[in-house]
Amino acid sequence: MKEIKTLGVAIGAAALALVAGAAGAKDITLGYVANSMQFPYDAALGKGFQEACKELGCKTVVIDARASVERQGNAIEDLIAQKVDGITIIATDSVVALGWVDRATDAKINFVASAAQIGDTDKVPVKQVYSKLTALVITDDVVAGERAGELAVKFLPKGRTVKIGIIEGAPGFAVVRQRTEGFKKALTAAGVKFQIVASQPTDWTPAKGEAVCQNILTANPDLDLFFSHADDMALGCSRAIRAANSNVKLVSTGGGSKLGNDAIKNGEIDGSVCTKPATIGRLAAKALYDAATGKNTKKAQYISYDTPAITKDNLAACPAEW
Structure with a gap:
């Protein structure tokens, strides 16, 4: 028992x-x-x-x-x-x-x-x-900016100072500073001489990305490269580039979206940095x-x-x- x-x-x-x-x-x-x-x-x-x-x-x-x-x-x-x-x-x-x-x-x-x-x-x-906080779960956006900068080096001309336009995210977000910081760091480490001719904020949308890129291209038709803080704005920026019949290169962070990946596959965006929300x-x-x-x-x-x-x-x- x-x-x-x-x-x-x-x-x-x-x-x-x-x-x-x-x-x-x-x-x-x-x-x-x-x-x-x-x-x-x-x-x-x-x-x-x-x-x-x-x-x-x-x-x-x-x-x-x-x-x-x-x-x-x-x-x-x-x-x-x-x-x-x-x-x-x-x-x-x-x-x-x-x-x-x-x-x-x-x-x-x-x-x-x-x-x-x-x-x-x-x-x-x-x-x-x-x-x-229990935790901060995040993309290391300085590193993401560096990856974009390393990618940009492959597309930039050699032997002269290159002109770059930056399509920023919305004001107030830390990633705006961090992605740009990493991007510049990578260019400097590679010995690239560069001039940021314009760096303008957006609201993270393709429409705003297109408008900002149009304005920058109009003022700087000899631009060498756009750096977008996210694929969404890069999608709009690619439309502006095609409309202007420009050969400017376009790299982004905040990549990994279906539309962004398709745009890379089709040659509308030259490259991006994987992001996994x-x-x-x-x-x-x-x-x-x-x-x-x-x-x-x-x-x-x-x-x-x-x-x-x-x-x-x-x-x-x-x-x-x-």
Whole structure:
């Protein structure tokens, strides 16, 4: 009887553990607040986030801030009120976001920054993670800029100072400074003499990329190369180049979109640097889930991934995620 009783207790404990584990997984809810789901990048990140959470057995709440700092702040307050187990955002304003992280973590809610740093990016080193974050999951944008610069060297003429136009992302994003910083660093390391004749911001869209490239080409018809901070603007820029019958070269970062990869394949963009927003979403979900379930409670983790340069010769190295 003693053996049977002991066995019965063991089976009961195991069953309770399974039930508790299932309930724990089912009860985990993670929130994602996008900058704007109008952008394919943000949508792809959200898709990866939701897919990973489904595989892990948790629930998701996805909110579109529509590129508004106020809406993003309100969304985070709502998620805190709902007592979700974790939040990730693409911060619309990285400085304002410090307060959001503080409020969430004070409420014992894990917080992961996706694709953008938290804090004053003019003062914070690129790999420094705000101490209250569970993790920063991000593309190393300085390195991505370097990869684009190394690619540009292959297309630039030798023996003279070359003229370059930069198609920036939207103002206020750390990647704008970081990608340009890496790009210039690579050109300098290669011994290229260059002049940045124009560097103009966009709103991350093809339409704005086309308009900015038209303006720069009109003022600088002898331009040698455009460097775009993302494939979206490069798609518009390629239209401007064709309309002007120009031979200017075009390289980008923020690559790996289906449209961008197709444009590389067709020769409309000379090359780009692989970016994986769905992978970032998956990594963010895993970091939040592990923190919420106690599997990994480390703070201020820096999580990134490889970003190879891509041309029509190695597109297979960067399957489209967005």
